[in-house]
């Protein structure tokens with residue numbers, strides 16, 4: 523059984539509705555949103571106004587989710603039945619127990635680029651369509667009728683800390699740790715870079731030990 527969740531990316535110009543089948547609980551989603559804020563800042567590079575567009579932020583969130591899936595595949599930490607983003611447009615899917623709201627600033631308000639993330643448990647029996655309408659209309663005072671708040675934190679989308687040594691990518695597809703290198707750069711470097719040659723030689727040295 524997954525923990526299903528509805529995720530709303532909002533500002534006063536648009537509300538994008540997403541849905542996930544798995545892992546919509548706090549322990550997974552808090553670090554997920556934190557890493558996503560760094561990832562999104564890296565994605566837009568200098569175009570920081572894009573971090574105030576709900577459509578763009580939702581697209582990056584789906585892309586991020588796909589990279590999380592790929593990294594699980596690459597690290598074999600999970601047996602995957604399908605390789606596609608778990609996060610998707612909600613459409614008519616009507617099956618959830620958690621709700622997450624990512625509030626971003628109004629368009630082009632880059633000066634106060636702070637995102638607010640809130641997580642909620644659905645109050646069983648509450649009217650779901652009324653809840654969604656309240657979220658869409660930003661009637662947050664009404665949310666308590668439908669939802670019980672479980673998380674509330676802010677994020678400033680900035681790419682700080684150890685990203686890929688070549689491109690500063692901070693996301694789930696960092697494949698090596700010391701130095702940190704992302705899958706994208708690794709693929710580019712495969713065409714004859716000394717660093718990769720060294721890595722491959724090391725693997726070849728170890729290979730005979732693990733061969734039958």
Ligand SMILES: [Zn+2]
Pocket residue numbers: 686687688689690691703704705706707708
């Ligand atoms: Zn890179």
